[in-house]
Amino acid sequence: MSEFGIKVEGVSHSYAGRSGASTVALKETNLEIARNEFHALLGPSGCGKSTLLYLIGGFIPVQKGAIRTPAGVVSAPGPDRGIVFQNFALFPWKTVLENVVYGLRKQGRSKPEAEERARHYIKMVQLAGFENHFPSQLSGGMQQRAAIARTLAVDPDILLMDEPFGALDAQTRRVMQEELRSIWRNSPKTVVFVTHDVHEAVFLADRISIMSARPGRIEHLVETELGMERDDGVIASKRYVELCERIWALVREQAISASRGEH
Amino acid sequence: MQLVIRYLPVAIFFLVWEIVTVTGLVSRQLLPGLEVIFSAFVGLVASGEFLFSAYKSLTRAAAGLGAAIVLGILIGLFMATNRIFLWLINPIVRIFYPMPKSALIPLVMIWFGLGDSSKVFLIFLGCLLPVIISTYNGARGVGQVLLWSASSLGASRFEILREVILPAALPDILAGCRTALAFSFILMVSSEFVIAKDGLGFLIGTLGDGGNYPAMFAVILAVAGIGFAADRLYAAFAASRLHWKEQS
């Protein structure tokens, strides 16, 4: 691996519970993601995927270990790491255009410049014509497109995505997956994509980390080697089907031990 | 048409009023007829007494309410974002909230005397708490992901407060201010009733004491009408501020 994108070094994380008992969400996790790699974090619900993503984002403080990016050791959120959440997290009182402009203005761009750039990204996510709509006037898929535009517009080196298509219906989801992959191909970034959907991980990612049941660790690392182009042809390919089966077996193992409360 | 249906019960109310007075079911001393009340109202307006009282009262209410809204929003926001401030202020707010502020009238009279400041202060106190509590609840309820999104887009802590927490809490803040608006009318009249030399509450009190019931009823109905109009106007304003919410 020539250039690194993200290094997770011996990171543990526990949440303080109400009654003094604490939940260990991550234990001694190590992971290295290459620059401009599309990386999927896969694992059963509750295994600590979001926790790891939020740690990389700097949203929750690193308790033990360290997380490095080319910009330095992570200690706080920053515009070098953009994030997209499952529930879009758009500012509901701002229009699509205003949402996308927000981060651009924080970068010190003038209003006309920010708006021009915002319009470009809105077009890229196929929302042209909806600039002046409020999030409440859009479907879930459109809201997520807007959220992606808002994040991409500030041009982060790292794109963090927490089950971004989890709230969308199956058709919209597939379309969004293809578009995301092609956006990423046109302007490569280090992507960490959290999902519990095996097909989604295999379809999108270059490499997949499969996390163990809680407390989470990276249990397996799989290279998809499905090539750059991802389309219906890939889904029909033998390699894709085999990979899904193999990875599904690995995830199942963890899901079963999670439901039995092992570890 | 919808408007007619909505306010039909009000018309029925006045109709029943008219019937019981005209038929003599209720003594005219206790409940004057509507036409008597109306002519008394015309008299009060013509003499300038009503407008002067309304001016006095409404400026007091506006001053107390305005100060309460500004300070209440600030206090509520700081409670939601600063633990130490919350620890300091929260118990006082919670204990003070359910207490009827009119119980403070004698005390406020000693502190501030009979001038405007005593009424303004009382209205301010009464309106402050609903604004604080609604702002605090609204600000506390802002989704974590909104705050995280803003900070990852490069917003500072102060910018997050002003550009994310404040607008996200706006629906709650506006609802709290509506409660405060109603409180301001109640406190305006009740405080002027006890400690004042002028104002609508004072006018009601002196007309009642003087046995001029038609004029007293006229002022009471006028206060109800002004309060109602203020609430409708406010509701329209609030709705216009929240045009981004679900349009269904």
Ligand SMILES: Nc1ncnc2c1ncn2[C@@H]1O[C@H](COP(=O)(O)OP(=O)(O)O)[C@@H](O)[C@H]1O
């Ligand atoms: N804020 C929190 N406070 C307490 N426990 C939490 C918190 N967030 C997550 N957890 C717990 O940590 C574990 C991992 O959570 P999370 O990272 O959200 O998992 P995933 O995203 O894989 O579903 C879960 O058991 C969850 O209940």
Ligand SMILES: [Mg+2]
């Ligand atoms: Mg999660």
